[in-house]
Amino acid sequence: MDKWGNLMLGAVTTVSEMLAVGLGLPQTAFSERMQRAPQLLAPTGSELQKFDVGTVFAGFHYDLNFLTIHGKSRYPGLFIWLKDGTKQKVKVPDGCLLLQSAKQLEILTGGYIPAGYHEVIYTEDTKQAYEKAVKEGRVPWRVSSTLFATMRYDVTLEPLGIFATEEAKAKYPAISAYDQVMDELKPVSYTHLRAHETGRNLVCRLLLEKKK
Numbered sequence: 001m002d003k004w005g006n007l008m009l010g011a012v013t014t015v016s017e018m019l020a021v022g023l024g025l026p027q028t029a030f031s032e033r034m035q036r037a038p039q040l041l042a043p044t045g046s047e048l049q050k051f052d053v054g055t056v057f058a059g060f061h062y063d064l065n066f067l068t069i070h071g072k073s074r075y076p077g078l079f080i081w082l083k084d085g086t087k088q089k090v091k092v093p094d095g096c097l098l099l100q101s102a103k104q105l106e107i108l109t110g111g112y113i114p115a116g117y118h119e120v121i122y123t124e125d126t127k128q129a130y131e132k133a134v135k136e137g138r139v140p141w142r143v144s145s146t147l148f149a150t151m152r153y154d155v156t157l158e159p160l161g162i163f164a165t166e167e168a169k170a171k172y173p174a175i176s177a178y179d180q181v182m183d184e185l186k187p188v189s190y191t192h193l194r195a196h197e198t199g200r201n202l203v204c205r206l207l208l209e210k211k212k
Helices: 002-022 103-108 124-135 166-171 177-185
Strands: 039-041 044-047 056-061 067-070 078-081 087-089 098-101 118-121 141-144 146-149 188-194 205-210
Touching: 002 039, 002 067, 002 146, 044 056, 103 177
Parallel strands: none
Antiparallel strands: 039 146, 044 141, 056 118, 067 098, 067 146, 078 087, 078 118, 188 205
């Protein structure tokens, strides 16, 4: 688990530096702010035989962190929304990773790169893949290996560089990463936390439940 998490964190760090250069920012504008942050490694699994078409595994939402990176899931079911509101089925090629923009990146770019909305549901494609797996004697679990890369809690989140326009600064007033995370978590309550600290400060799993 540590090895996989560190590989994904390394990939996110590389992408963050490529992104910074592409946006006209210093190469380490993002990666330096990620150092010593509580990165969250949160693999999830769903036992498909207990569900059927239409089941929502993760409802329509955006992520509160900086960038989210996924390994390819064993089964389909992930959907994203494009800027024009189009719902798009996600297909990750073999050997590739998927990255999604999240809220902290939206703030740092003044909305230029918005947090991506997405959901995971049990579809007909999921069912067909499940039935095929059962016939072939493979594990009928949908597993998603996900790392939520975030900014260090003492970092001030505000539009950077060319994105720091008066309009953007008014829409995204400066806030610490800690306060931003706490604000996002106000609608939920912690129900279970199992943490495993490593040299890169990876947190293994955090489950959240909406307040009644």
